[in-house]
Amino acid sequence: MINRPITRRAAVGIAAGVAATAGLGIRPLWAEDKSVTVGLDFSLTGADAESAKRMENGAIMAFDEANAKGGVNGYKVVVTPYDDGTATAGQYDPAQAATNARKMVSNKATVAAIGPQMSGAGKAMAPILSEGNLAIITPSSTNPDITNPKFAAQYKPEGKAIYFRTVATDAYQGPYMANYYADVLHVKTVYLLDDSGAYGVGLADAFQGQAEKKGIKIVGRDRLDPKAADYTTVLTKIKSLNPDAIYYGGVLQAGVKLAKQSYDIVPKMIKGGGDGVYGPEMLTGVAYPANQGWYATVASPHVTEEAKMTQWVKAYKAKFNVDPDDYAVTAFDAATVILAAIKATSEGGKEPTRAAVRDAIQAVKVNTLQGPVSFDANGDLQDKTISVFQIRQDKDITPEDMRNYHYIGAAPSA
Amino acid sequence: MTFSDLLLQQTINGLSLGAMYALLALGFTLVYGILELINFAHFNVFMVGSFIGMWTLQLMGINGQAVVMTGLPLIGVMLVALFVTMLLSGGLGVVIERLSLRPLRNVKGPAAMITTIGVSYILFNIILLTVGADSKNYPNPLPPIQWALGDAVLRLREVLIWVISVLLMLGLHVFVQRSKMGKAMRATAQDPEAARMMGVEVDRVIIIAFFLGSALAGAGGLIFGLYYNFTSFIIGFTAGLRAFTAAVLGGIGNVPGAMLGGVIIGLVESMGGQFIATEWTDVIIFSILVLVLVFRPSGLMGRVAPNKS
Numbered sequence: 001m002i003n004r005p006i007t008r009r010a011a012v013g014i015a016a017g018v019a020a021t022a023g024l025g026i027r028p029l030w031a032e033d034k035s036v037t038v039g040l041d042f043s044l045t046g047a048d049a050e051s052a053k054r055m056e057n058g059a060i061m062a063f064d065e066a067n068a069k070g071g072v073n074g075y076k077v078v079v080t081p082y083d084d085g086t087a088t089a090g091q092y093d094p095a096q097a098a099t100n101a102r103k104m105v106s107n108k109a110t111v112a113a114i115g116p117q118m119s120g121a122g123k124a125m126a127p128i129l130s131e132g133n134l135a136i137i138t139p140s141s142t143n144p145d146i147t148n149p150k151f152a153a154q155y156k157p158e159g160k161a162i163y164f165r166t167v168a169t170d171a172y173q174g175p176y177m178a179n180y181y182a183d184v185l186h187v188k189t190v191y192l193l194d195d196s197g198a199y200g201v202g203l204a205d206a207f208q209g210q211a212e213k214k215g216i217k218i219v220g221r222d223r224l225d226p227k228a229a230d231y232t233t234v235l236t237k238i239k240s241l242n243p244d245a246i247y248y249g250g251v252l253q254a255g256v257k258l259a260k261q262s263y264d265i266v267p268k269m270i271k272g273g274g275d276g277v278y279g280p281e282m283l284t285g286v287a288y289p290a291n292q293g294w295y296a297t298v299a300s301p302h303v304t305e306e307a308k309m310t311q312w313v314k315a316y317k318a319k320f321n322v323d324p325d326d327y328a329v330t331a332f333d334a335a336t337v338i339l340a341a342i343k344a345t346s347e348g349g350k351e352p353t354r355a356a357v358r359d360a361i362q363a364v365k366v367n368t369l370q371g372p373v374s375f376d377a378n379g380d381l382q383d384k385t386i387s388v389f390q391i392r393q394d395k396d397i398t399p400e401d402m403r404n405y406h407y408i409g410a411a412p413s414a
Numbered sequence: 415m416t417f418s419d420l421l422l423q424q425t426i427n428g429l430s431l432g433a434m435y436a437l438l439a440l441g442f443t444l445v446y447g448i449l450e451l452i453n454f455a456h457f458n459v460f461m462v463g464s465f466i467g468m469w470t471l472q473l474m475g476i477n478g479q480a481v482v483m484t485g486l487p488l489i490g491v492m493l494v495a496l497f498v499t500m501l502l503s504g505g506l507g508v509v510i511e512r513l514s515l516r517p518l519r520n521v522k523g524p525a526a527m528i529t530t531i532g533v534s535y536i537l538f539n540i541i542l543l544t545v546g547a548d549s550k551n552y553p554n555p556l557p558p559i560q561w562a563l564g565d566a567v568l569r570l571r572e573v574l575i576w577v578i579s580v581l582l583m584l585g586l587h588v589f590v591q592r593s594k595m596g597k598a599m600r601a602t603a604q605d606p607e608a609a610r611m612m613g614v615e616v617d618r619v620i621i622i623a624f625f626l627g628s629a630l631a632g633a634g635g636l637i638f639g640l641y642y643n644f645t646s647f648i649i650g651f652t653a654g655l656r657a658f659t660a661a662v663l664g665g666i667g668n669v670p671g672a673m674l675g676g677v678i679i680g681l682v683e684s685m686g687g688q689f690i691a692t693e694w695t696d697v698i699i700f701s702i703l704v705l706v707l708v709f710r711p712s713g714l715m716g717r718v719a720p721n722k723s
Contacts, residue, residue, distance in 0.1 A: 045542070045547055046547045047547060047549065047646070047648075049548060050548055085547070087539055087542050087647075090547070090646075090648035196693065222692050224693075225692065225693065225695065225696060227652045228652050228692075228695065228696075229638065229652060230427075230642070233424060233427055233683065233686075233688060234687050234692045236420065236423045236424055236427060236688070237687065239415060239423075240419075240420045240423075240565075242415070252549075253648075257549070260642065260643050261642065264569075281549060284548070284551065285548055285549035285550065285551055285644065286551070286644075287479070290643070
C-alpha cells in the first residue's frame with residue numbers, strides 16, 4: 001500500500017488544493033493589502049490590569065499616529081492584542097503567555113511584538129519567540145535573567161537576541177534602591193519580602209546583594225503567597241523584629257494587601273518596593289491613608305511631568321481618558337523603535353520581513369520620548385536610570401492620579 | 415516585643431482567621447451532611463457575599479475608611495449590612511441549588527460535584543467581568559479602637575469578628591439541635607429515605623441547608639472585607655480551600671467539628687507563619703488535609719459514616 005498510485009480522482013483533488021493554496025498566496029501581493037502585524041501582550045486580566053491598559057494604550061497610540069500619516073513606507077501596522085492574564089491566576093499566567101507567544105510566531109504577518117508586562121510571562125515567551133526569530137520589546141519587564149548571556153541557552157536557544165527592553169533591569173533597580181535605602185534613608189536593618197514570582201524573587205535577590213554590600217543587615221526574608229489574603233502573621237513577625245524598613249519585591253496582587261495590612265501593624269516603618277508597586281491600584285485599591293509613604297521605583301527616566309511632554313500627555317489623556325504613567329511612555333517608545341525598524345527595512349520597496357526587522361531593532365538608534373534608545377548585544381537598554389517615587393496623597397488631585405507618586409529623583413548608582 | 419506578647423498577637427491573628435474559616439467551613443459541612451456533596455460553589459458564594467456587603471455599605475453612604483461611626487449608628491449599619499448580605503447570599507445559594515443541583519439530584523457519581531465547580535467558575539467570572547480585576551478598597555465604618563495587651567494589640571475589628579462568628583455559630587447550633595427543621599435536617603442527614611417516609615420534606619431541608627450555609631459564607635465575606643479593608647474577585651479559592659480543610663479536619667458533616675477545625679487551621683496558619691515560614695503555609699495546611707483523609711477520614715469530631723444503601 002505504500003506505493004499506491006495516484007488515481008485520477010485523487011489527482012483532481014490535489015490539483016484543486018494546490019490551486020486554492022496558490023490563490024491564497026497571491027493575496028498579499030495586492031497593493032492595498034500592504035500591512036505588517038505587531039503583536040501586543042499585556043496582563044489585561046487580574047491585579048495588574050490597570051497598568052497593563054496604560055501600556056497597551058501607549059503602544060496603540062504610536063501605531064495609530066503612524067497609520068494616520070499613511071503608514072510606514074506604505075505599510076499599515078495592524079495591531080493584534082493578546083492578554084496573558086487569566087482569571088484563575090488572578091494576574092499574569094506564564095502558560096497563557098506561552099500560548100500567546102506561539103500564536104504570534106505562527107502568524108506569518110507578525111514582524112515584531114511589544115510586551116510582556118511581567119517578567120514571569122517573559123520567561124515563558126522568550127524561548128518560543130527565539131525559535132520563531134520574532135523580536136519583542138518589553139516596556140516594563142525587568143527581570144535580568146531573560147537577557148543575561150548566562151541563561152542564553154534557556155531564553156534564546158537560537159542564539160540571536162529577541163528580547164529587547166525600553167527599561168533598565170532589576171540588576172539596577174534592586175541595587176540602586178538599596179543604595180537609596182542606605183545612603184538617603186539611612187536604613188540599617190531591613191526585612192525582605194517577595195511574592196514568589198519570577199520578577200519579585202529576582203528583584204528582592206538583587207536588592208539583598210547590594211544591601212549587604214552597603215552594610216544593611218537583613219533581619220529576615222519571607223515569601224508571600226499572592227493568592228492568600230492574610231499577611232498579618234508575617235507582619236506581626238516583622239513587628240517583633242523591629243527593622244528600620246521593609247523592602248518588597250513583587251507585583252500588586254500581593255502588594256495591595258501587604259500595603260493595607262502593614263499600615264495596620266507597622267504604620268511607621270519605612271516601606272518600599274520596585275516598579276511592581278508603581279501602579280494606580282496602590283492609589284485606589286490600597287487608598288489613603290494606608291498607602292502613604294510607600295516608596296516605589298521605575299526602571300526608566302521619569303518624563304511624564306517634563307514640560308516637553310505636556311502635549312503628548314494631553315493627547316494620550318484625550319484619546320484614552322486616563323493619565324499616562326512612565327510605562328505608558330516606555331510602551332510608546334517600544335512602538336517607536338518598531339516603527340523605525342519597519343521603516344529601515346522597507347526602504348526602496350523591500351518587504352520588511354521578521355528577520356530583517358529583528359536585525360534593525362538590534363541596530364536601532366532612535367530618539368524616543370525617554371531619550372535616545374539603543375540596545376546592547378543582549379537586548380538591554382543602554383541607559384540605566386532608576387527613578388524613585390513616594391506616595392503622598394495630593395489634596396488638589398484625584399486619588400487615582402499617578403501624580404500622587406511624587407518624583408524624588410534618580411536613585412544613586414553606587 | 416517579648417516572646418509571650420508575640421505569641422499572644424499571633425494567637426489573636428490566628429483566632430480571627432479561624433473565625434472566618436469556621437464560618438465558611440459550616441457551609442461545606444451543612445451541605446455535605448445532608449447531600450454528601452462537596453459544594454465547591456461555596457468558595458465563590460463567599461466571594462460574592464463580600465461584594466454584596468461592600469455594595470450594601472456603599473449604598474448606606476460609607477466609602478473607604480473615611481466615614482467612621484460609633485455607638486448606635488455603627489451597630490445599626492453593621493446589622494443592616496450583615497442582614498442584607500446574609501439574606502442575598504443565602505438567596506444565591508438557593509438559586510444555585512434550584513437551577514444547577516436539583517436537576518442532578520438522582521444522577522449517580524460525581525456529576526453534581528463537578529457542576530458545583532462549574533458554578534463556582536461562573537460566579538468568579540461574573541464578578542471579574544462586571545466589577546473588574548482590581549482589588550477594591552472596602553468601605554469600613556469601624557472606629558480605629560484598639561487595646562494594648564503588653565506589646566500585643568487587640569483591635570475592635572478582631573473582637574467584632576469573634577462576636578459575630580460565635581453568635582452565628584451558636585445560633586446555627588441551636589437551630590440544628592432544637593428546632594423542628596433542625597431535627598428534620600438531622601434526620602435527612604442520617605437517612606434521607608427514612609426521613610422522607612416519616613413525612614420530612616427533603617427538598618425543603620436541602621434548600622434550608624443551602625440557604626444557611628450560603629448566608630454564613632456571605633457573613634464570612636462581609637467580615638473578610640471589614641477585617642482586611644479590601645476584597646477582590648479572587649479571594650474565594652484560598653479561603654475556600656482552607657475552610658474545606660477545616661471542615662474535613664473537624665469531621666465533615668459535623669457542625670461543632672467545623673468550628674473547631676476552623677480555629678485550628680487559623681492557628682496553624684499564624685503559628686506556622688511565625689515559627690516556620692509563610693511560604694510553607696499551604697504545604698502545612700494541605701498536609702493536614704491529606705493526613706486526616708488517610709488516617710482519620712472521619713475527622714476529629716466526626717464518626718465513621720454509616721453505610722447508606
